[in-house]
Amino acid sequence: MKQDFFNLEINTNGQKLYEITDQTINWIEKKKFKEGILNLSILHTSASLIIQENADTDVLKDLINYFDKLVPMDNKLYAHTTEGKDDMPAHIKSALTNNQLTLSFKNKKLMLGTWQGLYLFEHRLEKHSRTLTHHIIGD
Amino acid sequence: MKQDFFNLEINTNGQKLYEITDQTINWIEKKKFKEGILNLSILHTSASLIIQENADTDVLKDLINYFDKLVPMDNKLYAHTTEGKDDMPAHIKSALTNNQLTLSFKNKKLMLGTWQGLYLFEHRLEKHSRTLTHHIIGD
């Protein structure tokens, strides 16, 4: 059993779901691991990691719209307003989704469903640089 | 340290929480592992995995009702409507809960609280066949 680490830097440009499935799979394939656990973490609390449908892009748009209605960008609702109207809603959206995902892989393949993709869910409006850590334990 | 895998197929019949605790525990007990990590994933994005109270079944009913109010089945609210009025809400409910759970076990026992159970949370209205992958790393 051995371990390996890899940091993926993603430059985001506003609220969107950025698919990372291929970059993650490519990294696993390059390594000598056959089966194990891949632990993914995002080192920020105003963006998330989620698994979602990769078929109809309307799903991704609906997700953004839904979360925007659920967590309004309205400074009157929050005490933490110094970083902009989108910052506290971004922290809440992060709490409602995930900062980390733990995935299994077998025969060098990530165990995802046919319609599942891995996404960085950016909740801020401006440009940001996001660090995603990848960590494998396996054989 | 070694690894093992197991797929559990669950046939669901509408919105409900389907308890899988016993099936998961039975699989661990059959294996020679003493302690380790169990990574559970659901290979779908319109159903979830959650840990919830296993004592009062009203808790499970309240959860379904709450999520139905929070994420209405109303096609006018969404762009993705081709798969039925329950599909986009199911994707959102999945994003609000979890597609994977990582559990520890020790002395062949899953480390769950007295009142904790493992559930597949089905968000679709019709019958579905759901695949849950189980993956152990441990001794």
Next chain:
Amino acid sequence: MKQDFFNLEINTNGQKLYEITDQTINWIEKKKFKEGILNLSILHTSASLIIQENADTDVLKDLINYFDKLVPMDNKLYAHTTEGKDDMPAHIKSALTNNQLTLSFKNKKLMLGTWQGLYLFEHRLEKHSRTLTHHIIGD
């Protein structure tokens, strides 16, 4: 590759986010592990584990307020009312956040972002004793 376990007991006194980052880091540092996975679980379904911003305490207050509005403490809304007006909302808040977190550590350091802290998010109003299990697999 080896394993170790540790239970952290936290006495909570009402709705609040209780930071556990230092206690978790201290435990890892005392052990001989250099790199691996730390699996954290809370053995309850009316309190959560979340990663959140550790800089401005207003973020934590806003989170509590937001979740209270999203999941009202109103017995008329729920069937499960026998354990108090805060119990069913606590189960729902737990479902909307997380009961477990899986973190990576490298060079004896937990891989957290500069502004990330680990919190027990207590959703009940009265005093409770909460058990958090820590489990390491690593070298």
